[in-house]
Amino acid sequence: MGRLIVVSNRVALPRRGEPTAGGLAVALKDVLKSNGGLWFGWSGETTKGPTTGELKTVRYQGIDYATIDLNENDYKGFYAGYSNNILWPLFHFRIGLLEYDRKQADAYRRVNRDFAKALMPLLGPDDTIWIHDYQMIPLGAELRALGAKQRIGFFLHIPFPPWAVFSALPDADRLLRDLLAYDLVGVQTQRDLSGMIDSLRHGLDLRTDADCGVVSSAWGPKRRTQLSHHAIGIDTRAFATVARKSAFGPDAQRMRASMGDRKLIVGAERLDYTKGLPHRLRGFGALLDNFPEHLNKVTYFQVAARSRNEVASYRDLKRELDTLAGRINGDHAEFDWTPVRYVARAVARDTLAGFYRLADVGLVTPLRDGMNLVAKEYVAAQDPENPGVLVLSSFAGAAETMDGALLVNPLDAEAMAEQLHRALKMPLGERKERWAGMMAGLEEQTAARWAENFLNELEEQVLPVEPPAGLASAGAGIRN
Structure with a gap:
């Protein structure tokens, strides 16, 4: 070449x-x-x-x-x-x-x-x-x-x-x-x-x-x-290295200190209607409603960096997320616990890597995605001795190969709540087994x-002897 x-x-x-x-x-x-x-x-x-x-x-x-x-x-x-x-x-x-x-x-x-x-x-x-x-x-x-x-x-x-x-x-x-x-x-x-x-x-x-x-x-x-x-794929080993270092950085340490002994669910996307962000908020709300044992025991941290503000549907989505997060916090918060931490701005990739490593659950629920590298980054960031659990939409392209994830239809808030509950209660042996299988795939399927x-x-590919004709920009003269 x-x-x-x-x-x-x-x-x-x-x-x-x-x-x-x-x-x-x-x-x-x-x-x-x-x-x-x-x-x-x-x-x-x-x-x-x-x-x-x-x-x-x-x-x-x-x-x-x-x-x-x-x-x-x-x-x-x-x-x-x-x-x-x-x-x-x-x-x-x-x-x-x-x-x-x-x-x-x-x-x-x-x-x-x-x-x-x-x-x-x-x-x-x-x-x-x-x-x-x-x-x-x-x-x-x-x-x-x-x-x-x-x-x-x-x-x-x-x-x-x-x-x-x-x-x-x-x-x-x-x-x-x-x-x-x-x-x-x-x-x-x-x-x-x-x-x-x-x-x-x-x-x-x-x-x-x-x-x-x-x-x-x-x-x-x-x-x-x-x-x-x-x-x-991603540069799996490089991202794992960044996550290990960032987990001991100042931002991750602040996050750890603010959590106390509570568990952490994390999600990080660009603000977009394809990412299923309102659906995962509803799923988390259903978790707190249906499984009260998690009240004051888990925090959901979501990054949704604003994008395409000139498009009306994106502005509408931002308002919907604000309303849903406020409703969940209003219904369930305690004076020393905020169930949903919602950040509508970009967070540095290295910082996110550290947060992924701390998180007990990675929540990735697109309504449709080509691949979704956040799911792969979350898995790559985990501590092999105490890995978290990936809860993944079956509509993500990554679902075709990431067999160790707990798959969910994001349109079903009750089912998402059940999978989140399962992830939070999953024993260490099963978490290790699921993570090891996915990590092996990520190390093989790199960027x-x-x-x-x-x-x-x-x-x-074999090229034609003559360059193709009739593909002019206006498409004139093309017939089937």
Whole structure:
């Protein structure tokens, strides 16, 4: 493989003294260093003038970074609009929250076209291009329209719904056609792979071989697109090391002192309606109602860092969480005990690692998730001699492989209360056995292994002799 070109919606230019990066960023940086490469994407900055594609570049620790700014209107249409008002709820099975606007759809296409125009002059003939996530789905087709012949892979980090859900999107077939510009399309789980195959079969006139995950388009030149699933992991050993150290840091010690001899349930997410945050509060409330032995014996600490404040549904969610937490505390608190500790701001990753290690229960209850790395981080952070218990939504991608978790349907508050009770009362021997099995899986399925496996599969794909035609950005002339 020649250079690796990684493309993501947002690229933070590195700075000395920057905070510890997450496992995904570390894995991508490692593979970029080993192959020599470029990380390309949006700078996170907006301008009042037009999106020009003017590059900001920097080289740091052997990796080249290149970013472009976006026009304010393009940002609103592409990112705040189409990506987060339309694609995000669609891919998370929340059709009722989908707010379609054709101008936003046009902005989504236009920004991907601008990305392609800015990236194309940077590419060498032997480069391998790896594009990430739902904001960038059409980018492969835009590059092909400009004549790109390189291997191009795409990885979707969020769930992929079946056609019964995906068909709610206006011009759904056009977005599906974009996937056929790639040599390899990856998703997190077998469930997501099945959803993608179902959408391609029913949404387009093409042939799919479900056994080997190959799609052959029925139009234009022959191109075979491989479909596969690759579960993302974390840098397990590094996170375990951080957790051990942080457990003796000042923040963890303050937490420990404030808890007394009470048990701790912990959850940490970005504020988002896909994470099941109101549902887990109801589940914790049901625990206190149905199992009064835990009154004044357990505290639930939830981090829900605010995000996307410009979206009305997120503001509504914040108000709902405020109300639920206040109600539980009002009903059950004592003068020396607050049942729910709720923090609506970001907490440093190292600090969270220490809290995870202290916690008796990790509560992770998304209504739908591609993977959910919080669940994996909680397990990696545990003390092998006294591990906590993971209570995990069956809708999380991580549930496919984390057999030691107590699975729960977050829509059933009573069932969640029962699983929380079971977790809090679980004997040490069973906790160790469950943790050991999950930890062995995490050490095998790391972020680095995920990146290596995907790129190896991408390199195995046979490219067509002639570059594909007919994948122009407007989609004109495409027929099934």
